[in-house]
Amino acid sequence: MPGNNTIFEPLWVDAPDALERLEQKCSDGLIGEELRGRLSHLIKFGWVVIPGAISTELADELSAEIDHVVDAPEFFVARTENQPFLHPTKAVYSDPAFRLLGYHVNSRLAQRAVFAPGIVEVLRAGFEEGVNAFQSLVFRYGSQQEKHQDGAYVVVSKPLQFMASWIALEDVTAGSGELAYYSGSHKLDDFLFPGNSKAWHPEAHGKPVHREFLDSLVSRCETANLPLETFLPRKGDALIWASDLVHGGSKIANQNTRRSFVTHYCPVSVKPNFANFTKHYYEQKVAENCYISSRHYDLRPESLPKRLLDGLLRRQPYKRPTVT
Numbered sequence: 293m294p295g296n297n298t299i300f301e302p303l304w305v306d307a308p309d310a311l312e313r314l315e316q317k318c319s320d321g322l323i324g325e326e327l328r329g330r331l332s333h334l335i336k337f338g339w340v341v342i343p344g345a346i347s348t349e350l351a352d353e354l355s356a357e358i359d360h361v362v363d364a365p366e367f368f369v370a371r372t373e374n375q376p377f378l379h380p381t382k383a384v385y386s387d388p389a390f391r392l393l394g395y396h397v398n399s400r401l402a403q404r405a406v407f408a409p410g411i412v413e414v415l416r417a418g419f420e421e422g423v424n425a426f427q428s429l430v431f432r433y434g435s436q437q438e439k440h441q442d443g444a445y446v447v448v449s450k451p452l453q454f455m456a457s458w459i460a461l462e463d464v465t466a467g468s469g470e471l472a473y474y475s476g477s478h479k480l481d482d483f484l485f486p487g488n489s490k491a492w493h494p495e496a497h498g499k500p501v502h503r504e505f506l507d508s509l510v511s512r513c514e515t516a517n518l519p520l521e522t523f524l525p526r527k528g529d530a531l532i533w534a535s536d537l538v539h540g541g542s543k544i545a546n547q548n549t550r551r552s553f554v555t556h557y558c559p560v561s562v563k564p565n566f567a568n569f570t571k572h573y574y575e576q577k578v579a580e581n582c583y584i585s586s587r588h589y590d591l592r593p594e595s596l597p598k599r600l601l602d603g604l605l606r607r608q609p610y611k612r613p614t615v616t
């Protein structure tokens with residue numbers, strides 16, 4: 293079986309004695325039955341499903357709102373396969389590799405989804421403090437991304453201390469590039485990039501070690517006989533994964549869309565790496581214990597947008613030149 297060997301400080305839910313700590317919290321009356329089941333699943337397998345985390349109505353409203361970003365692309369940031377930061381024009385939006393970045397800062401509907409009660413409950417319990425949604429991605433189609441651990445790309449001050457949610461904005465069908473993950477793979481021993489880094493720095497580390505990273509994850513999961521599972525949710529369902537869960541997008545076998553909203557969250561005391569290099573880093577409180585931050589948008593109070601249209605905050609991306 294994979295071990296729990298890490299040189300980094302984990303969240304308590306990823307610590308070797310997490311199940312005992314969960315039992316203690318339950319007997320102290322801090323955690324109820326439903327949450328106990330969810331946390332126990334997250335601890336054992338590295339992921340947990342929150343059925344109906346958002347209503348189907350909210351999912352539809354959010355999808356419809358997202359479709360309209362093409363009407364004012366200059367207010368939003370997107371990316372495609374080969375172009376990191378673009379505005380979502382109609383051409384960009386129709387690219388199968390389209391991803392809308394940081395939409396959780398732009399939309400009240402997105403914030404309702406990202407901070408849906410069932411999601412926040414698990415994150416709050418796992419973080420034992422306020423929750424900072426620090427980056428998000430909206431997908432229209434499956435990503436087909438190779439199996440990976442997010443820590444190579446999602447960099448925070450305590451490398452294991454974040455989680456992600458994946459919210460289905462429509463019923464997901466087999467063959468649409470459904471999310472796939474090796475159940476239990478969050479307990480693999482660390483893969484360390486040079487300098488004992490959990491993060492991959494492409495310029496410093498180069499591509500061969502990245503290939504080695506991806507191959508090593510799959511081979512260690514297979515050697516440990518960890519089941520490769522897929523997520524075929526109904527609209528509104530969400531899946532929360534632990535930072536080290538090995539996951540990716542299945543191959544696309546049909547033309548179906550697979551609309552989804554992925555968010556990465558960390559405890560407020562943990563800082564996303566971009567806080568070190570964006571001059572505008574700010575955590576905006578949007579609800580009790582719920583904060584948003586962004587690499588792409590300036591959220592400081594003095595920069596608040598003048599226009600609030602039907603719940604859609606028309607924020608300018610922080611700096612046009614980052615959108616090349």
Ligand SMILES: O=C(O)CCC(=O)C(=O)O
Pocket residue numbers: 429431434435436437442469470471539540541542552554
């Ligand atoms: O939704 C997918 O296809 C994969 C998403 C993913 O791997 C990620 O956002 O880290």
